[in-house]
Structure formats: structure tokens, C-alpha cells
Amino acid sequence: MSTTPRVVIIGAGIVGANLADELSIRGWTNITVVEQGPLTLAGGSTSHAPGLVFQTNASKAMTQFASYTVDKLLSLSESGVSCFNQVGGLEVATTPERFEDLKRKLGYAASWGVEGRLIDPDECAKHYPLLNQEKVLGGLYVPSDGLASAARAVGLLIAKASAAGVTFRGSTPVTGIEQAGGKVTGVETPDGVIPADIVVSCAGFWGPRIGAMVGMSVPLLPLAHQYVKTTSVPELVDRNDASGLLDPSNGAWMPILRHQDKDLYYREHGDRMGIGSYAHKPMPVDLRELPEVAAADMSEHRMPSRLPFTEEDFLPCWEDSKELLPALAGARIADGFNGIFSFTPDGGPLVGESKDVDGFFVAEAVWVTHSAGVARALAERLIEGQSRIPLHECEVSRFEEIQTAESYVSETSQQNFVEIYDVLHPLQPRVSPRELRLSPFNARQKELGAFFLEAHGWERPHWFEANRGLLEVLPEEWRAPEREPWAAMFHSPISAAEAWKTRTAVALYDMTPLKRLEVSGPGAVNLLQRLSAGKVDKKPGAVTYCLLLNDDGGIRSDITVARLDETTFQVGANGNIDFDYFTTEARKQTAGDVTQWVQVRDITGSTCCVGLWGPLAREVIAKVSDDDFSNDGLKYFRTKQVRIGGVPVTAMRLSYVGELGWELYTTAENGQRLWDLLFEAGQEQGIIAAGRGAFNSLRLEKGYRLWGTDMTPEHEPFQAGLGFSVGKDKEGYIGAEALKDRRELPVHRRLRCLTVDDGTSVVLGKEPVYFRGEPSGYVTSAAYGYTVRKPIAYAWLPAEAGEGDAVEIEYFGKRIPATISADPLVDPTMEKLRG
Numbered sequence: 001m002s003t004t005p006r007v008v009i010i011g012a013g014i015v016g017a018n019l020a021d022e023l024s025i026r027g028w029t030n031i032t033v034v035e036q037g038p039l040t041l042a043g044g045s046t047s048h049a050p051g052l053v054f055q056t057n058a059s060k061a062m063t064q065f066a067s068y069t070v071d072k073l074l075s076l077s078e079s080g081v082s083c084f085n086q087v088g089g090l091e092v093a094t095t096p097e098r099f100e101d102l103k104r105k106l107g108y109a110a111s112w113g114v115e116g117r118l119i120d121p122d123e124c125a126k127h128y129p130l131l132n133q134e135k136v137l138g139g140l141y142v143p144s145d146g147l148a149s150a151a152r153a154v155g156l157l158i159a160k161a162s163a164a165g166v167t168f169r170g171s172t173p174v175t176g177i178e179q180a181g182g183k184v185t186g187v188e189t190p191d192g193v194i195p196a197d198i199v200v201s202c203a204g205f206w207g208p209r210i211g212a213m214v215g216m217s218v219p220l221l222p223l224a225h226q227y228v229k230t231t232s233v234p235e236l237v238d239r240n241d242a243s244g245l246l247d248p249s250n251g252a253w254m255p256i257l258r259h260q261d262k263d264l265y266y267r268e269h270g271d272r273m274g275i276g277s278y279a280h281k282p283m284p285v286d287l288r289e290l291p292e293v294a295a296a297d298m299s300e301h302r303m304p305s306r307l308p309f310t311e312e313d314f315l316p317c318w319e320d321s322k323e324l325l326p327a328l329a330g331a332r333i334a335d336g337f338n339g340i341f342s343f344t345p346d347g348g349p350l351v352g353e354s355k356d357v358d359g360f361f362v363a364e365a366v367w368v369t370h371s372a373g374v375a376r377a378l379a380e381r382l383i384e385g386q387s388r389i390p391l392h393e394c395e396v397s398r399f400e401e402i403q404t405a406e407s408y409v410s411e412t413s414q415q416n417f418v419e420i421y422d423v424l425h426p427l428q429p430r431v432s433p434r435e436l437r438l439s440p441f442n443a444r445q446k447e448l449g450a451f452f453l454e455a456h457g458w459e460r461p462h463w464f465e466a467n468r469g470l471l472e473v474l475p476e477e478w479r480a481p482e483r484e485p486w487a488a489m490f491h492s493p494i495s496a497a498e499a500w501k502t503r504t505a506v507a508l509y510d511m512t513p514l515k516r517l518e519v520s521g522p523g524a525v526n527l528l529q530r531l532s533a534g535k536v537d538k539k540p541g542a543v544t545y546c547l548l549l550n551d552d553g554g555i556r557s558d559i560t561v562a563r564l565d566e567t568t569f570q571v572g573a574n575g576n577i578d579f580d581y582f583t584t585e586a587r588k589q590t591a592g593d594v595t596q597w598v599q600v601r602d603i604t605g606s607t608c609c610v611g612l613w614g615p616l617a618r619e620v621i622a623k624v625s626d627d628d629f630s631n632d633g634l635k636y637f638r639t640k641q642v643r644i645g646g647v648p649v650t651a652m653r654l655s656y657v658g659e660l661g662w663e664l665y666t667t668a669e670n671g672q673r674l675w676d677l678l679f680e681a682g683q684e685q686g687i688i689a690a691g692r693g694a695f696n697s698l699r700l701e702k703g704y705r706l707w708g709t710d711m712t713p714e715h716e717p718f719q720a721g722l723g724f725s726v727g728k729d730k731e732g733y734i735g736a737e738a739l740k741d742r743r744e745l746p747v748h749r750r751l752r753c754l755t756v757d758d759g760t761s762v763v764l765g766k767e768p769v770y771f772r773g774e775p776s777g778y779v780t781s782a783a784y785g786y787t788v789r790k791p792i793a794y795a796w797l798p799a800e801a802g803e804g805d806a807v808e809i810e811y812f813g814k815r816i817p818a819t820i821s822a823d824p825l826v827d828p829t830m831e832k833l834r835g
């Protein structure tokens with residue numbers, strides 16, 4: 001008898017079927033897949049998905065998920081016909097802005113290892129003879145893209161997994177989830193309860209309904225999206241299948257095609273053309289209003305995920321399509337529908353476990369494109385505890401509570417639908433909803449003319465117009481060269497003045513939006529010791545920079561741990577995923593041994609933090625506090641309780657910008673007063689408020705890594721230059737086994753600091769880096785270094801690329817020479833920080 005856990009997967013779409021297969025090929029066979037529709041045609045989004053797979057994405061993980069999906073579907077075949085028709089992918093540009101965007105996209109492809117090239121209109125027409133060449137400025141061609149036969153793949157996966165022992169139950173709706181003691185125990189159906197140790201909801205856009213059965217909010221919005229098939233296109237009739245490779249199930253020869261300037265995409269269906277449109281208004285769908293379709297009536301034209309076609313919404317697209325593909329004039333719209341699938345607040349999938357009910361997982365809002373990749377990653381996580389390709393960008397717990405509100409999910413998901421093919425700058429903020437989370441300093445920041453960008457609902461100043469006057473007195477050596485238009489977006493030269501003031505005088509930085517947790521109780525030290533690679537069992541007053549690792553030694557997060565007293569720690573974390581992790585682990589620890597109980601509270605909103613940093617910071621604080629802020633009074637990486645003008649403050653001697661100073665924490669209601677006291681006291685020292693533009697530049701000069709950007713779970717501490725934070729003699733923490741002896745072993749790649757040779761070209765991140773002429777790595781963070789007077793980029797590169805070596809960064813198709821430099825560029829001996 002199998003000893004593997006009993007798994008119930010809800011939904012036999014492309015995600016559920018792939019997950020059943022990925023689990024069973026890893027030896028888990030005690031699996032039941034429950035599907036409300038008939039297994040032959042379940043009626044979800046997969047049942048009508050046209051299956052275009054464009055692999056290249058700004059996200060490395062999403063691209064890797066897509067590439068695995070391609071490989072897997074290619075290998076999944078019946079009677080010699082695979083489930084992937086590798087016709088290639090072509091994205092055409094009809095505007096100069098789009099053509100520039102395609103250059104950037106080609107950069108992503110090179111960074112993540114997908115082969116592609118930019119081609120001219122002639123070559124576009126060679127690949128796609130139906131194109132109106134005069135409209136096209138060029139295209140991005142990726143030969144390994146193509147068409148998935150999604151519904152057929154589901155059928156083959158069901159057959160394959162069934163043969164391996166997986167049970168599939170069609171026409172069986174899940175009506176409830178049973179749980180006991182905070183764990184799932186089974187899945188309710190009209191035929192009775194199916195016992196389960198693990199339940200994974202792969203219910204696609206029905207996800208929120210299943211999540212509600214365990215009180216979990218699944219932040220996705222079902223939206224309808226138009227797809228039509230034309231009548232026969234004369235030019236497509238009677239073509240010879242000269243290659244003999246044509247997949248009869250999805251009959252296509254030409255590449256899949258995107259015309260993003262008009263929000264359209266195309267594929268062939270034999271001699272008919274299929275056209276998908278995102279050009280219409282968003283059409284949210286209320287699950288209660290889905291068509292009821294009996295199993296016996298389910299067909300290609302009748303299924304719950306298929307709503308009636310609203311032709312008037314499509315007519316402008318038909319005209320646009322005929323302009324791009326004039327041959328369509330010889331055809332008509334034969335058949336259209338408004339098909340439903342999931343959108344989320346940030347466009348990413350939703351994967352992960354409920355924080356309240358152990359064993360309840362979701363894998364939803366996943367495209368066919370990423371389906372096998374996401375399923376494999378989740379299978380690895382269930383079986384091995386973590387996935388090879390990191391899932392953090394898909395983690396369902398990445399959203400803050402305010403971001404899971406129905407109104408927020410609805411508005412942002414609709415906006416994502418509208419913008420799905422837009423050319424978006426990486427810093428471009430959403431226009432609405434805004435002002436969701438405001439730090440207590442917000443009113444003052446507005447008075448100073450803050451330019452805000454948004455993250456996790458927080459308004460974060462990037463620079464202050466009040467500092468514009470400083471540009472007139474800014475010394476020549478602090479002036480930065482003008483940026484090209486793309487890098488100049490959401491940037492102001494004022495950041496140079498703010499960096500100058502921070503390095504030479506003093507500045508206030510609002511650090512409130514950074515996640516803060518209070519970890520307390522007799523088991524607090526044990527929890528933190530077990531979860532982190534650093535030593536936190538120090539005396540109260542110590543602050544420790546620590547890494548949270550996965551079992552394989554990959555970096556799951558980085559945190560600062562301040563021991564406030566014997567049983568209370570304040571943890572600076574990276575976001576809600578960390579909060580969830582700590583909460584879940586604390587709950588398990590407490591349940592395992594009640595004497596080791598530990599409580600985790602998110603105190604971000606109830607507190608605030610200002611960074612007072614700069615060589616004159618001590619002069620400022622001395623005016624408003626009687627506490628001892630001297631080197632001995634509060635050493636580097638120490639914390640103590642102080643009063644600033646009467647305000648109770650937790651002061652920590654830390655600085656992300658690499659200057660003397662403190663992070664000053666107080667409760668929210670005291671925040672504005674604290675800001676006012678410091679700002680007023682610092683006038684004589686020329687204090688300014690400074691924003692994230694300056695901050696990002698200063699932190700890179702100091703070599704401070706940003707988790708999620710510079711390092712992720714696919715990187716190990718010694719590769720990332722963070723070996724110093726791994727306790728030398730520490731044992732028994734998560735990841736310790738994997739890191740054993742690693743310190744002495746050579747690494748095969750490193751995070752490197754690059755400086756740009758021309759002194760002017762600022763890149764933005766994710767660009768490919770060429771070493772010895774070959775694409776060898778990619779940029780993580782980048783900024784202009786005002787102190788060092790050069791653009792800086794951090795990049796992952798093979799270990800053989802050493803300090804002083806020349807590399808090239810590809811930016812908009814141009815190669816920019818850069819040099820690998822010693823890291824950090826500023827204050828390597830820590831004199832400024834410890835001074």
C-alpha cells in the first residue's frame with residue numbers, strides 16, 4: 001500500500017491534470033482528481049483555450065515555467081502527434097514605441113536563455129506571408145514558441161496519470177472542504193467525502209469559490225475575453241503541408257502572431273483564422289451568473305466558461321485585423337465567444353498554501369503557457385518542500401490584506417486586462433486605487449512636493465520638489481549626465497541633490513513601508529534561530545542581519561532581527577510572504593511544545609520608521625534627545641529605547657545608504673511629531689527629506705542587496721556575497737545541511753558589481769550581460785552612482801568572470817561596455833558607518 005499522502009486535486013483543467021502527472025511521476029500515486037464537468041470536456045478555460053505560447057516574459061521564473069511547458073507538451077504525444085506545434089512566435093511592431101519595447105523584450109529572452117531575434121519587415125513577411133508589410137516596422141521572432149493543444153494535452157495527461165494510479169472523477173462537483181484541528185481532512189462531494197491530507201484547488205476562475213470553503217481569500221477576478229474564428233481565408237486554403245510536421249489537431253503553419261499595438265493576437269485553425277482581442281472594455285463575470293450546462297450538453301459551443309459573443313465589441317478589431325492581414329477581407333467572422341479566465345491584481349498566478357488551514361493549497365490564475373512549469377514547481381514544493389524555479393512571484397500570500405479586498409481585486413485586475421499589451425515602464429505606477437496606505441509623514445511629504453510611486457498599497461516618495469533649488473548649488477562633481485528618455489522616466493535630477501546631501505550633510509528617509517514583525521514569547525529565540533542562518537541568540541540590544549534559507553540553501557528572504565528584550569524581537573522583513581512564513585512556523589512550534597509558544601504580529605501599520613542618515617546626523621539628534629548617540633552609546637548594529645523630544649523611540653544603528661545614522665521607530669500616532677522634531681532640529685545642518693531615487697543609488701554604491709531582485713531562492717548566500725551572514729558554527733537551522741562545507745567550495749556563479757565604462761548609460765535591470773561575447777548573465781539592480789560618478793549595475797555572472805574583466809550590457813539592442821568592479825564601491829572599510 002502506498003504511504004504517500006492522500007492528495008485531492010480540484011479541477012481537471014490544464015493545471016490540475018499537469019499537477020496530477022507531476023506528482024505521480026515523482027512517486028505520489030494516492031491522488032484523486034475531482035472535476036465538476038465531464039472529463040472529456042470539463043468546460044473550464046482550458047476547454048476553449050486557443051493555446052498560444054509566447055514564452056518571453058519580464059519575469060525569469062515565468063519564462064522558465066513557459067519553456068518547461070513547451071518541452072513537456074512537445075514530449076506528450078499520441079500516434080506520433082505531439083501536443084505542441086512549434087510554429088514559432090512573432091510579435092510585430094507597428095509603432096516606434098513598440099519596436100523599442102521589442103528590443104527590450106529580446107533582452108529578457110537573452111537574459112533568461114530563450115533564443116530569439118529582431119527581424120525586419122521583409123523577414124516578418126517571409127514568416128507570415130499574410131502580413132501587410134507596409135504597416136510593420138519589424139518583429140520579435142522566437143522560433144521555439146508555438147501552439148499548445150491544451151484540451152488534447154489534458155486528455156493525454158489524464159490517461160498517463162490514470163495508468164500511474166491516479167483516480168479521476170468527472171461530473172463530481174466539490175461542495176465543501178472538511179477540516180479538523182486546522183488541517184484539511186477531506187473534500188465533500190454529492191457522492192460523499194473523499195479523505196485527504198492535501199487538497200489543491202486548481203479550479204481556475206472558480207478559485208475564489210473553493211477558497212471561501214476554507215475562509216481563504218483568492219484574489220482573482222474572472223473576466224471575459226473575446227475570441228473569434230473566421231470563415232475560410234482563401235489564401236489559407238489548399239496549402240501544402242510541405243514540411244509534413246503539421247499538427248492536425250491545431251492545424252497551423254505560420255507562427256503565432258501578436259499585434260499588441262491593437263491588443264490583438266492570431267493563430268491559424270487550418271484555413272480559418274483565430275483572433276483574440278484584449279481591445280474591448282473589461283467584462284467582469286459574476287460566478288453566480290455562469291451558464292448552467294448539464295454534462296450531457298457540454299460541447300465546444302456550450303460550456304460554463306463560454307459566454308455569448310458581443311459582436312459590437314469586436315467590430316473595431318475586425319477592421320484593425322484586416323489592415324494588418326489584408327487577406328482577411330476575403331473572409332467573415334464565423335464564430336465568436338466571450339471566454340472566461342482569471343486576472344489578478346499584479347497579473348501573476350496564485351500558488352501557495354492557506355495560512356490558516358494546513359494542507360489546503362491553490363494553483364490558479366495560471367495560463368496554459370505556464371501550466372506545466374507551475375505544476376512541476378508545486379509538485380516539487382509539496383514533495384521536497386521547495387521548487388527548483390522559485391515560486392515567490394506566484395505566492396498567493398504576496399498580497400497585503402488591503403490588496404485582497406474585493407474592490408481592489410476587481411479594479412486592479414480590470415486594469416491589468418486593459419494594460420495587458422501596453423508598453424509599460426518598470427516603475428510605472430497604477431493610477432488607481434492610490435492613497436491606500438499612508439505613512440504618518442505623508443502630510444509633510446506632500447508639503448515638500450513629494451513625487452510618489454506606489455508599492456504594496458504604500459505611497460513612497462521618490463524625490464521631493466522642495467529640493468529642486470539644491471540643483472542650483474549642486475557641486476559640479478555631483479551632477480549626473482542626462483539620461484536617455486526611457487531611463488529618464490520616473491526619474492528626476494533632484495535625486496542627485498538628495499544623494500549629495502545624504503553623503504555630505506543629513507537627510508530623512510521614510511522607511512515606514514518596510515514590513516515589520518514583532519516576534520515574542522518564550523519560544524521567540526528558538527523560532528528565529530531555527531528559521532534563520534544568523535545567530536540571533538545574542539544579548540538584548542543586538543541587531544543581526546540574517547538570511548532565511550530553504551532546505552537546499554537557497555535564499556528565501558533576508559531580515560534584520562533586533563532583540564528588544566529576552567523574549568521580544570523586532571524583525572525587519574521583505575513582505576507578506578515572510579509574515580505568513582513566520583506565522584505558520586510559530587503556530588506549528590507552539591502546537592508542538594506549548595512551553596515554546598511564540599507569537600508573530602505584523603506591526604508595520606501601527607508603527608513607523610524614519611532613517612536619519614548622513615555625516616551630520618549626530619549633530620541633529622543631539623539637539624532633540626538627551627540619550628547617548630555616541631559611538632559607545634549606541635554601537636553599529638545595536639538598538640536601544642530612547643526619547644526624541646519626548647517621543648518614545650526604538651533607535652537602531654543601521655543604514656541602508658551607508659552613512660552614519662539610525663533607523664528611528666515609533667508608534668504611528670507619534671510619527672508626524674518625530675518627523676517635525678528632526679526636520680526642525682536639522683535646519684542648521686541643511687537637513688532634507690530624500691526619496692527612493694537617491695536611496696536606491698546610495699544602497700547600490702554600498703553594495704546592499706535587495707531580496708527578490710538581487711537574490712532569490714535560486715541563489716545561495718556564498719554566491720550572493722552574503723556568506724558573512726551565515727553563522728560559522730551554527731547548526732540546526734533550515735538550510736544548514738545544504739550549506740555544510742559550502743563555504744570552502746568554489747561557486748559557479750556570483751553576484752557582481754559592474755560599473756559602466758562610458759560613465760553615462762544608466763540601465764534599469766533584467767538586461768542581458770555578455771562575457772567574452774556570449775550572453776552569460778543578467779542585471780539585477782541598476783542606478784547611477786552619484787558618489788562614484790558612474791552608472792552601477794549588479795549582475796549574476798559565471799564565477800570565471802572576475803574583478804577587472806570587461807563585459808557588455810545589452811540595452812535596447814546596443815552593447816554597453818562595463819567593468820566588473822570590487823564590491824562595495826563606497827566605504828568598503830565601513831568608516832562612515834562606524835564613525
Ligand SMILES: Cc1cc2nc3c(=O)[nH]c(=O)nc-3n(C[C@H](O)[C@H](O)[C@H](O)COP(=O)(O)OP(=O)(O)OC[C@H]3O[C@@H](n4cnc5c(N)ncnc54)[C@H](O)[C@@H]3O)c2cc1C
Binds near residue numbers: 369
Ligand atoms: C478566450 C481565451 C483565450 C485564451 N488564450 C490563451 C492562450 O492563447 N494561451 C494561454 O496560455 N492561455 C490562454 N488563455 C488562458 C487559459 O485558457 C487559462 O489560463 C487556463 O486554461 C487555466 O487553466 P486551469 O486548469 O487553471 O483552469 P480551467 O481550465 O478553468 O480548469 C478548472 C477546472 O476546475 C473545475 N472546477 C471548478 N470548480 C469546481 C468544483 N467546485 N468541483 C470540481 N471541479 C471544479 C472546472 O470545471 C474546470 O474544469 C485563454 C483564455 C481564454 C478565456
